[in-house]
Amino acid sequence: TWEIEMFHQIVEVGKAQKTSCSFRMVFEGTNVNLEKSKIRCRKPFPKRDTIVEAEIKPKWSANLFIITMIIKSNGRGWFKRVILESGTTTPPTTPTTTPPTTPTTTPPTT
16 A cells, blocks of 8 residues: 655755755655655746755654655656655654652551
8 A cells, every 4th residue: 555745844956055845755665656756845946956865854754765856947846766764654643641650658567
């Protein structure tokens, strides 16, 4: 079964530019479906640019995506190559607290 991870990440483009991109990664095991996976970046660029082997890691996931992609001037892009270093996917959870325990003492016997 295919898994889908959707997340936002800041990506370096060119020498000194950064942009926020939205990723939709479709994968099964460590195989990423390049045709169904999508990327869209916020900031438009003056020309088409290639990002080579960017390491993208969603905050809530143990998966690491090593991505080579092309971004067009309108912010849309596509993946040329994606390597998935798989970890255990865990959705975000809310922390739980355990109530403190009070030690019990027994009175001394005489």
